[in-house]
Amino acid sequence: xxxxxxxxxxxxxxLPVIRTQDKVKQLKAGDQLEVICTDPGVMxxxxxxxxxxxxxxxxxxxxDHEYIIILEVGA
Amino acid sequence: xxxxxxxxxLISGGLDSMLAAKTIMEQGVHVExxxxxxxxxxxxxxxxxxxxxxxxxxxxxxxWVAEQLGMKLHIVDVIDEYKDVLINPKHGYGAHMNPCLDCxxxxxxxxxxxxxxxxxxFIITGEVIGQRPMSQRKxxxxxxxxxxxADDLLLRPLCAKNLPATLPEREGWVDRDKLHDFSGRSxxxxxxMAEGFGFDDYAxxxxxxCFLTDAxxxxxxxxxxKARDGxxxxxxxxxxxxxxxxxxxxxxxxxxxxAREEGEGRFMQGYKKEFITLHCAxxxxxxxxxxxxxxxxxxxMAARITxxxxxxxxAEQVDVSIADKDGSERIIQVKxxxxxxxxxxxxx
Numbered sequence: 475x476x477x478x479x480x481x482x483x484x485x486x487x488x489l490p491v492i493r494t495q496d497k498v499k500q501l502k503a504g505d506q507l508e509v510i511c512t513d514p515g516v517m518x519x520x521x522x523x524x525x526x527x528x529x530x531x532x533x534x535x536x537x538d539h540e541y542i543i544i545l546e547v548g549a
Numbered sequence: 550x551x552x553x554x555x556x557x558x559l560i561s562g563g564l565d566s567m568l569a570a571k572t573i574m575e576q577g578v579h580v581e582x583x584x585x586x587x588x589x590x591x592x593x594x595x596x597x598x599x600x601x602x603x604x605x606x607x608x609x610x611x612x613w614v615a616e617q618l619g620m621k622l623h624i625v626d627v628i629d630e631y632k633d634v635l636i637n638p639k640h641g642y643g644a645h646m647n648p649c650l651d652c653x654x655x656x657x658x659x660x661x662x663x664x665x666x667x668x669x670x671f672i673i674t675g676e677v678i679g680q681r682p683m684s685q686r687k688x689x690x691x692x693x694x695x696x697x698x699a700d701d702l703l704l705r706p707l708c709a710k711n712l713p714a715t716l717p718e719r720e721g722w723v724d725r726d727k728l729h730d731f732s733g734r735s736x737x738x739x740x741x742m743a744e745g746f747g748f749d750d751y752a753x754x755x756x757x758x759c760f761l762t763d764a765x766x767x768x769x770x771x772x773x774x775k776a777r778d779g780x781x782x783x784x785x786x787x788x789x790x791x792x793x794x795x796x797x798x799x800x801x802x803x804x805x806x807x808a809r810e811e812g813e814g815r816f817m818q819g820y821k822k823e824f825i826t827l828h829c830a831x832x833x834x835x836x837x838x839x840x841x842x843x844x845x846x847x848x849x850m851a852a853r854i855t856x857x858x859x860x861x862x863x864a865e866q867v868d869v870s871i872a873d874k875d876g877s878e879r880i881i882q883v884k885x886x887x888x889x890x891x892x893x894x895x896x897x
Contacts, residue, residue: 484819486789487609488584488586488590488609488611488612488624489586489626491609491612491624492586492624492625492626495623495624515607515609518607518608518609519608519609519612522608522609522612522613522616523612523622523624525616526612526615526616526619526620526621526622527621527622539815
């Protein structure tokens with residue numbers, strides 16, 4: 475299992491979702507991805523994208539105008 | 550046992566594409582959605598920028614549709630490829646800078662490419678004959694099918710009965726009798742169908758989903774191109790900045806963008822290394838970006854406009870900070886413009 479970080483700061487939705495989607499394609503099931511964003515819309519959009527595509531959101535957090543989502547890649 | 554057929558549905562986030570996908574899913578076909586991000590999509594960006602919208606978090610409608618339907622959604626970044634569609638539309642523009650027919654052909658063509666790469670069988674869209682004056686007419690339906698290269702792999706479930714049978718219908722992958730014969734601008738059949746499926750929170754159909762159909766946005770885009778001596782190339786930041794702020798062009802060589810509220814100001818802060826920025830130092834006021842090559846005199850003018858939109862608008866003198874791209878900053882004193890001193894033709 476690996477853990478990677480995706481810097482999606484300054485991108486507005488749906489670009490953080492697209493970057494997440496593209497990054498996840500390079501990962502294996504069970505890998506984790508930490509996505510760091512500045513668009514608060516990701517707190518809805520990335521979990522929604524994970525739900526429909528079979529990935530799991532492990533943690534979300536926010537502070538200082540940054541929004542972080544940690545997800546685990548599904549099978 | 551017959552092969553499980555697979556369709557890719559163009560999902561805009563609106564009701565029609567949702568119903569089209571649902572119609573085909575109901576027939577036992579495996580459907581996945583595809584959504585194209587051109588850079589001009591209305592939803593998402595402006596909602597994210599404006600602070601006033603934070604009380605009601607906005608969803609991405611295409612993701613919402615996919616979740617309601619229980620299907621996968623693939624969102625594809627087509628920003629670069631889309632430039633040629635916008636700059637050189639074979640079929641021309643609509644009422645504004647919207648190349649709707651070329652756009653539809655482009656998206657169906659992209660879906661066709663995706664279909665081949667992913668071993669899917671056919672494409673579905675939510676098009677309805679007569680729904681849109683430019684891209685959804687009886688005469689344009691075959692043009693989209695032919696010029697996209699999708700030909701009879703393109704099925705429009707909501708109006709299929711008004712069109713010749715496509716390959717999925719002829720081959721029995723879908724039952725034509727269970728497709729629809731909608732036409733015209735009325736939304737009633739779709740709304741009734743949505744009610745039947747229990748969809749009650751779908752995106753309202755009246756709103757456009759593309760900034761290029763907006764008169765004000767189109768005017769800003771045309772102005773941008775003119776200011777660049779007709780060079781129509783653009784990047785995502787150009788497109789983004791046309792969505793925010795009040796745009797004022799006092800001269801051909803420069804334009805200023807005045808943040809209209811806190812969220813826009815915060816968003817524009819991210820461009821401080823790419824633009825000269827101004828803000829009122831002695832009073833509260835908006836962030837202002839200067840695009841172009843302003844002279845010292847132009848910056849003085851920009852400062853007076855900046856002061857006009859701050860809380861010192863009625864003061865005799867306002868201190869305005871001018872920051873260069875490298876961060877160096879100076880303060881000048883200006884008299885704010887009165888409301889009627891800014892010529893109307895400066896507003897883009």
